[in-house]
Amino acid sequence: MKIVVLKxxxxxxxxxxxxxxxxxxxHQHIKTKKKVIVVSSAMSGVxxxxxxxxxxxxxxxxxxxxxxxxxSGEQMSxxxxxxxxxxxxxxxxxxxxxxxPILTDGDFKKSRIxxxxxxxxxxxxxxxGVPVITGFQGVNYENRITTxxxxxxxxxxxxxAKYFKAEKCIIYTDVEGVYxxxxxxxxxxxxxxxxxxxxxxxxxxxxxxxxxxxxxxDARLNRINVDVRSxxxxxxxxxxxxxxxxxxxxxxxxxxxxxxxSKITLLGVVDxxxxxxxxxxxxxxxxxxxxxxxxxISADGKQTxxxxxxxxxxxxxxxxxxxxxxNIKFKNILIKKNVSKISIIGVGMITTPGVxxxxxxxxxxxxxxxxxxxxxxxxxxxxxxxQLIRKAVNALHKEFNL
Numbered sequence: 001m002k003i004v005v006l007k008x009x010x011x012x013x014x015x016x017x018x019x020x021x022x023x024x025x026x027h028q029h030i031k032t033k034k035k036v037i038v039v040s041s042a043m044s045g046v047x048x049x050x051x052x053x054x055x056x057x058x059x060x061x062x063x064x065x066x067x068x069x070x071x072s073g074e075q076m077s078x079x080x081x082x083x084x085x086x087x088x089x090x091x092x093x094x095x096x097x098x099x100x101p102i103l104t105d106g107d108f109k110k111s112r113i114x115x116x117x118x119x120x121x122x123x124x125x126x127x128x129g130v131p132v133i134t135g136f137q138g139v140n141y142e143n144r145i146t147t148x149x150x151x152x153x154x155x156x157x158x159x160x161a162k163y164f165k166a167e168k169c170i171i172y173t174d175v176e177g178v179y180x181x182x183x184x185x186x187x188x189x190x191x192x193x194x195x196x197x198x199x200x201x202x203x204x205x206x207x208x209x210x211x212x213x214x215x216x217x218d219a220r221l222n223r224i225n226v227d228v229r230s231x232x233x234x235x236x237x238x239x240x241x242x243x244x245x246x247x248x249x250x251x252x253x254x255x256x257x258x259x260x261x262s263k264i265t266l267l268g269v270v271d272x273x274x275x276x277x278x279x280x281x282x283x284x285x286x287x288x289x290x291x292x293x294x295x296x297i298s299a300d301g302k303q304t305x306x307x308x309x310x311x312x313x314x315x316x317x318x319x320x321x322x323x324x325x326x327n328i329k330f331k332n333i334l335i336k337k338n339v340s341k342i343s344i345i346g347v348g349m350i351t352t353p354g355v356x357x358x359x360x361x362x363x364x365x366x367x368x369x370x371x372x373x374x375x376x377x378x379x380x381x382x383x384x385x386x387q388l389i390r391k392a393v394n395a396l397h398k399e400f401n402l
Contacts, residue, residue: 001035001122001125001126002033002034002035002167003034003035003036003037003125003164003165003166003167004029004032004034004035004036004037004166004167004168004169004170005037005038005039005157005160005161005164005166005168005169005170006025006026006029006036006037006038006039006157006170006172007038007039007040007041007135007153007154007156007157007169007170007171007172008022008038008039008040008041008077008081008172008231009041009153009171009172009173009174009231010041010042010043010044010045010046010047011044011173011174011231012041012172012173012174012231012232013040013041013042013043013044013077013080013081014043014044014045015043016080018231019077019080019081019084020084021231021232022081022172022231023081023084023085023087023088023090025172025231026038026081026085026090026130027085027088027090030090030130034167035125036130037121037125037130037131037133037160037164037166038078038081038130038131038132038133039132039133039134039135039153039156039157039160040074040077040078040081040132040133040134040135040153041073041074041077041135041136041153042073042074042076042077042136043073043076043077046073046076046077047070047073047150050069050070050072050073051066051070053069054066054069054070063107063108063109064108064144066108066109066147067108067109067137067144067145067146067147068145070147071097071134071136071137071145071147074134074135074136074137074153075094075096075134078094078095078096078132078133078134079094081094081132082094082130082132085130085132090130091127091128091129091130092129092130092131092132093124093129093131093132094132094133094134095120095121095131095132095133095134096134097133097134097137097138097139097145098139098143098145099120100116100117100120100121100133101116101117101138101139102115102116102117102133102137102138102139102156102159102160103115103116103117103138103139103140103141104137104138104139104140104146104148105140105141106146108144108146108147109146109147109149110147110148110149111138111140111146111147111148112148112155113138113148113155113156113159115163116159116160116163116164118163118164121133121164122164133156133160134156135152135153135154135156135157136148136152136153136156137152137156138156149212149214150212151211151212151214151215152212152215154171154211154212154215155212155214155215155218157169157171158215158218158219158222158224158226159218159222161222161224162218162222162224166224167225168225168226168227169219169224169225169226169227170226170227170228170229170237171211171226171227171228171229172229172230172231173210173228173229173230173231174230174231174232175210175228175230176191176229176230176233176235176237177191177192177210177228177229177230177236177237177238178191178192178195178200178203178208178210178228178238178240178254179191179192179254180192180253180254180255180397180402181254181255181256181257181393181397181402182208182257182393185257185389185390185393186255186390186393186394186397188397189397189402190402191237191238192238192253192254193236193238193239194238194239194240194241194245194246195238195239195240195241195246195253195254196240196241196242196243196246196253196347197216197217197219197220197240197241197242197243198220198243198347198378199253199254199345199346199347199378200216200240201213201216201217201220202256202345202376202378202379203253203254203256203345204216206256206257206341206343206345206381208254208256210228211226211228211240216240219240223242225239225240225241225245226239226240226241227239227240228240243347246347250346250348250400250402251346251348251349251352251355251400252344252345252346252348252349252355252396252400252402253345253346253347253348254344254345254346254402255342255343255344255345255393255396255397255402256342256343256345257340257341257342257343257389257392257393258340258341259340259386259389260311260312260313260338260340260386261291261309261310261311261312261338261339261340261341261383261386262309262310262311262312262314262315262318262335262336262337262338262339263307263308263309263335263336263339263371263372263383264307264308264309264310264315264318264319264322264333264334264335265305265306265307265333265334265335265336266279266305266306266307266322266328266330266332266333267305267330267331267332267333267334268303268305268330268331268332269303269304269305269306269328269329269330270302270303270328270329270330271297271302271303271304275304275328276293276295276306278325278327278328279306279322279325279328282321282325283310283318283321286317286321288310288314288317288318288321289310289311289314290308290309290310291308291309291310291341292307292308292309292341292372292374292381292383293306293307293308293374294306294307294308294372294373294374295307303331307372309339309341309372309383312337312338315335315337319333319335336371338385338386338387339371339383339384339385339386340383340384340385340386340388340389341381341382341383341384342381342382342384342389342392342393342396343379343380343381343382344359344379344380344396344400345378345379346378347378349378349380350377350378355380356375356380358399358400359380359382359396359399360382361399362395362396362398362399363382363384363392363395363396365395366388366391366392366395368384368385368388368391368392368395369384369385370382370383370384371383371384371385
């Protein structure tokens with residue numbers, strides 16, 4: 001049995017007219033003689049409205065009841081999709097997570113799928129039916145509804161593709177695929193035909209909003225080919241796949257960037273074993289995400305300067321935690337807000353020398369000062385002034401012929 005999983009995002013099911021349109025897309029896939037499993041998000045804006053209601057009820061709304069309420073958005077969209085398919089003469093029904101069932105583990109609001117029972121869905125597929133399954137949710141071992149983290153419908157679709165051994169998982173959204181950079185910043189950004197899991201994971205973690213990093217990681221671990229495309233236009237999208245499936249990998253695949261970061265530097269930190277752990281432990285306990293850590297050693301080896309970045313909104317909290325931390329000693333703390341991290345990403349740089357030089361040269365030509373540098377196997381990141389992002393993106397796009 002050849003199976004394809006189709007996932008539709010909130011904008012794709014955002015109105016009755018759009019639901020009618022995606023029903024036609026589903027019909028086209030049925031004509032290919034493959035069995036189709038549909039996964040749907042809530043209609044655009046519905047989840048936010050439901051969350052807003054919980055806050056109006058209580059500042060301490062029960063997490064378990066939160067998940068019961070918020071999961072109703074996907075139930076509505078799935079019922080509407082199945083209803084439209086039936087109207088077109090296609091056998092279909094909605095399937096709620098507990099009816100499949102889809103088992104989850106972990107806390108409410110951020111659970112993870114641990115198992116999917118296939119028997120009922122396979123039986124329904126064999127009768128010619130099109131199951132429309134609620135994304136973003138499951139049931140735990142106490143038979144309580146749980147939701148995944150935001151963007152979790154992608155994770156639902158990918159895990160369904162894994163358990164049903166689907167040929168492909170197609171994510172229908174409001175963008176035509178993955179681009180070399182944000183088209184809103186650089187108008188000549190190009191759509192990428194194929195991108196590796198590793199590259200997509202880096203781009204997503206650096207601000208590309210096509211998919212959540214956790215969903216990409218699920219696809220990578222389970223080797224699920226993911227096709228990201230638009231439900232609004234009939235065009236090929238971007239295939240997220242294994243590196244070996246990309247015949248001619250470019251040196252650089254894309255340019256990503258973050259906004260609204262802050263650079264924090266501790267001067268004259270006493271250099272001894274465990275000092276870095278002592279600095280970052282309270283930040284971790286307060287759920288402050290730290291990025292781009294750089295440490296310099298002084299000439300005498302007794303003191304060090306340590307620089308790292310956090311989001312702007314965490315700056316004041318970070319400063320307070322550092323100043324009241326009795327386990328560390330430092331001479332001064334310097335804070336610079338409104339900086340941005342810009343990164344070039346590509347598996348091709350693994351075997352290509354000179355990429356770092358070319359990046360730095362391109363930025364230097366535009367008189368862009370580099371404040372911090374960090375690298376990984378397929379990524380080079382630098383910290384620059386937020387106001388220079390557009391100029392930097394344009395320079396790097398041109399330098400690497402993206």
